[in-house]
Amino acid sequence: MVKVAVLGYGTIGKGVVTVLQTNADSIEKKAGERIEVTKILDLREFPGDPNEDKVVHDYELIKNDSDIQVVVECMGGLEPAYTFVKTALLQGRSVATSNKELVAKHGAELIAIAREKTSNFLFEASVGGGIPIIRPLISSLSADVIEEIAGILNGTTNYMLTRMEEEGADFDEVLKEAQAKGYAELHPEADIEGWDACRKIAILTSLAYERQVDFEDIPTEGITKISAEDFLYARKLGMAIKLIGQSYEKGGKVYARVAPMLIAGEHPLAPVRDVFNAVYVHGNMVDDLMFYGRGAGSLPTASAVAADVVDAVKHLGKNVKINWNPDKLILGDSGQSERRFFVRLAGDTPEEKIQDIFGQVDYISIEEIREKAFVTGIMKEEEFEEAVKDLDVINRIRMH
Numbered sequence: 001m002v003k004v005a006v007l008g009y010g011t012i013g014k015g016v017v018t019v020l021q022t023n024a025d026s027i028e029k030k031a032g033e034r035i036e037v038t039k040i041l042d043l044r045e046f047p048g049d050p051n052e053d054k055v056v057h058d059y060e061l062i063k064n065d066s067d068i069q070v071v072v073e074c075m076g077g078l079e080p081a082y083t084f085v086k087t088a089l090l091q092g093r094s095v096a097t098s099n100k101e102l103v104a105k106h107g108a109e110l111i112a113i114a115r116e117k118t119s120n121f122l123f124e125a126s127v128g129g130g131i132p133i134i135r136p137l138i139s140s141l142s143a144d145v146i147e148e149i150a151g152i153l154n155g156t157t158n159y160m161l162t163r164m165e166e167e168g169a170d171f172d173e174v175l176k177e178a179q180a181k182g183y184a185e186l187h188p189e190a191d192i193e194g195w196d197a198c199r200k201i202a203i204l205t206s207l208a209y210e211r212q213v214d215f216e217d218i219p220t221e222g223i224t225k226i227s228a229e230d231f232l233y234a235r236k237l238g239m240a241i242k243l244i245g246q247s248y249e250k251g252g253k254v255y256a257r258v259a260p261m262l263i264a265g266e267h268p269l270a271p272v273r274d275v276f277n278a279v280y281v282h283g284n285m286v287d288d289l290m291f292y293g294r295g296a297g298s299l300p301t302a303s304a305v306a307a308d309v310v311d312a313v314k315h316l317g318k319n320v321k322i323n324w325n326p327d328k329l330i331l332g333d334s335g336q337s338e339r340r341f342f343v344r345l346a347g348d349t350p351e352e353k354i355q356d357i358f359g360q361v362d363y364i365s366i367e368e369i370r371e372k373a374f375v376t377g378i379m380k381e382e383e384f385e386e387a388v389k390d391l392d393v394i395n396r397i398r399m400h
């Protein structure tokens with residue numbers, strides 16, 4: 001039997017215990033060992049919970065329990081998660097975590113400790129909840145050069161954008177619903193400002209290019225400026241608006257960004273609705289791939305964490321190599337990245353002025369909205385910022 005400790009008994013931690021207990025028999029067959037959660041760390045009491053007798057409040061009790069071989073971290077945030085995880089790895093234990101903040105910031109270091117101690121640091125659930133995407137990048141796609149990753153990486157904002165698009169729902173109301181369903185972060189700015197998606201694309205990009213990508217280097221914009229009118233234009237263009245975490249390689253440089261983007265209706269990311277996440281990957285040999293599933297929520301995320309526990313048990317005493325070099329990958333200058341932009345200008349902007357700046361453009365008009373709206377040609381980010389600096393911009397959205 002392999003004994004497991006779970007740190008954090010919130011939405012995900014409870015889900016992990018439920019998955020490991022509900023599927024105990026089939027998991028035992030797959031892991032080759034019975035897996036039992038023997039201790040759960042949380043500051044709270046859980047009277048009436050079937051696992052209340054396993055709850056402890058002091059990490060030392062887990063640290064000093066030499067029977068524990070695998071630690072599951074579902075506390076979220078950097079501290080004390082980082083200290084606890086590092087301690088467990090230095091003790092030679094394997095760790096499975098759903099914590100993207102921890103992985104984005106300290107992934108390379110924790111992977112290196114696990115390698116040195118011949119254990120494993122596993123983090124499938126840190127990106128895309130229940131979607132298998134980390135293992136495919138580490139293993140299945142290792143023969144490819146990854147040319148692009150574009151992901152809908154945050155369930156809360158995708159749920160919100162879907163409700164706004166389909167029902168004209170109000171921003172605050174849909175945020176509350178996402179929180180009630182257990183999708184949102186403790187501080188919802190992490191979702192709506194794009195910070196959560198930023199950490200996730202930093203992790204995927206680090207794995208794709210095998211070097212440390214600092215999330216602080218990734219320009220990040222959330223969905224707070226997206227309005228009902230934007231969706232009217234998107235519909236007219238036959239496109240969807242999605243919060244996209246994107247990285248791509250061009251001319252030997254890797255570029256990364258998080259922003260709401262207009263996606264062509266025929267692109268596989270366009271129809272991804274509700275809390276579902278999807279990661280589109282383009283490899284130079286495999287061509288287009290799409291990974292799709294529930295990116296948030298208790299059991300889908302827990303399914304990925306529990307599978308990491310199974311993997312850790314299957315590889316006790318062996319390290320499965322993950323290439324994530326701690327040397328920093330210097331990203332390409334975001335001002336030099338090129339794309340088309342959808343722009344909405346005040347209705348009284350003279351067309352001659354628009355033509356002078358952008359050349360000939362096709363206007364997109366919506367009967368009840370008096371604006372000048374159009375899509376630019378391909379421009380560098382910094383050229384675009386320069387072009388619109390003296391214009392009365394209502395909104396602008398990048399085109400994928």
Ligand code: HSE
Nearest residue numbers: 154155156184185296
């Ligand atoms: N708040 C995150 C989301 C949870 O909505 O996707 C999963 O990381």
